[in-house]
Amino acid sequence: MKNIYYPYKAELTKIKDETSNIKTFFLKLSQPLTFKGGQFMQLSAPGIGEAPFTPSSEPGEVDEMTITILKTGRITDYLHEKVKPGDILGLRGPFGHGYPTHLFDGKTVLVIGGGVGLAPLRACLYALFGECYDRVNRISIKYGARSPYDLVFRDEYEEWAKKEKVDMSISIDRPHPEWEKGAFKFDGVSQTVGLVTVLLDNLDVDIENTYAVSCGPEIMLKFVTYKLLDLGFKPEQIYLSMNRRMSCGVGKCHRCNIGPYYLCKDGPDMCYADIMNYDPFGSL
Ligand SMILES: Cc1cc2nc3c(=O)[nH]c(=O)nc-3n(C[C@H](O)[C@H](O)[C@H](O)COP(=O)(O)OP(=O)(O)OC[C@H]3O[C@@H](n4cnc5c(N)ncnc54)[C@H](O)[C@@H]3O)c2cc1C
Numbered sequence: 001m002k003n004i005y006y007p008y009k010a011e012l013t014k015i016k017d018e019t020s021n022i023k024t025f026f027l028k029l030s031q032p033l034t035f036k037g038g039q040f041m042q043l044s045a046p047g048i049g050e051a052p053f054t055p056s057s058e059p060g061e062v063d064e065m066t067i068t069i070l071k072t073g074r075i076t077d078y079l080h081e082k083v084k085p086g087d088i089l090g091l092r093g094p095f096g097h098g099y100p101t102h103l104f105d106g107k108t109v110l111v112i113g114g115g116v117g118l119a120p121l122r123a124c125l126y127a128l129f130g131e132c133y134d135r136v137n138r139i140s141i142k143y144g145a146r147s148p149y150d151l152v153f154r155d156e157y158e159e160w161a162k163k164e165k166v167d168m169s170i171s172i173d174r175p176h177p178e179w180e181k182g183a184f185k186f187d188g189v190s191q192t193v194g195l196v197t198v199l200l201d202n203l204d205v206d207i208e209n210t211y212a213v214s215c216g217p218e219i220m221l222k223f224v225t226y227k228l229l230d231l232g233f234k235p236e237q238i239y240l241s242m243n244r245r246m247s248c249g250v251g252k253c254h255r256c257n258i259g260p261y262y263l264c265k266d267g268p269d270m271c272y273a274d275i276m277n278y279d280p281f282g283s284l
Pocket residue numbers: 040051052053054055067068069070071072073074075076077116119120242243244245246268
């Protein structure tokens with residue numbers, strides 16, 4: 001029987017700097033796998049440890065994938081500082097459910113990301129631009145980061161915004177001289193200053209026929225959720241990536257519960273209607 005705790009090998013082929021503390025790691029897998037946008041992998045550096053990350057590349061049956069990682073602690077520091085192309089890493093997964101793309105037929109999908117949260121959402125966007133494109137009504141992307149230099153995947157925004165069914169707005173938290181000067185101008189993308197929730201002011205979508213999916217720091221998810229509810233979204237229309245600390249990834253270690261739900265197994269993208277009665281944002 002296959003041991004679910006045993007990682008298989010993935011060769012690191014390339015590392016791309018996205019920002020000063022976010023890099024994209026390109027991996028060649030030793031065996032193909034099939035994943036859905038939003039499902040996550042446990043990535044391990046031999047002798048150091050493993051951590052959960054959601055691939056940022058196109059979902060489907062793949063023998064290569066990218067994972068985009070914020071440098072934040074022991075394992076991510078190691079990945080940022082020590083590993084190099086040619087090194088072998090370990091992978092387990094995919095785990096979790098992924099984004100509920102089956103619900104999106106005929107609907108508008110409002111994709112709301114903050115910081116490195118656009119990485120998991122990029123896999124969802126690639127699915128929306130690919131297999132789901134003919135079926136969805138519209139794709140509205142709202143993305144915010146601290147400063148212009150903290151925006152990830154900057155070289156792709158114009159291509160995304162050019163698509164007929166897509167609109168995109170981005171914001172940076174505080175004014176920045178180069179933003180004002182137009183040094184970060186993206187054709188077809190609306191740009192402003194303020195926390196990501198500012199992008200939901202004057203929202204131009206048919207709310208009844210829209211699903212929102214959001215990924216970012218939990219504090220951002222909290223305020224995005226409250227704003228969406230204020231705007232008239234029902235809890236059933238809101239999906240949140242609850243990227244909490246995890247260990248086993250398969251519902252065995254009890255590290256990741258919200259109420260009766262295991263985020264690793266039942267999520268990590270959770271419908272707000274399912275978790276709203278279990279204090280999902282804790283003391284935030
Ligand atoms: C399902 C899932 C998908 C994820 N996808 C991505 C991704 O695509 N890209 C990415 O950069 N990160 C992602 N994360 C977060 C990533 O797993 C953590 O940043 C990583 O585990 C930190 O490990 P570390 O050893 O470097 O940090 P540690 O030394 O363990 O911790 C350093 C700091 O990071 C905080 N931290 C640890 N784990 C998390 C977490 N899960 N969420 C928020 N803060 C945390 C700690 O509280 C501490 O402040 C995901 C997490 C989950 C659960």
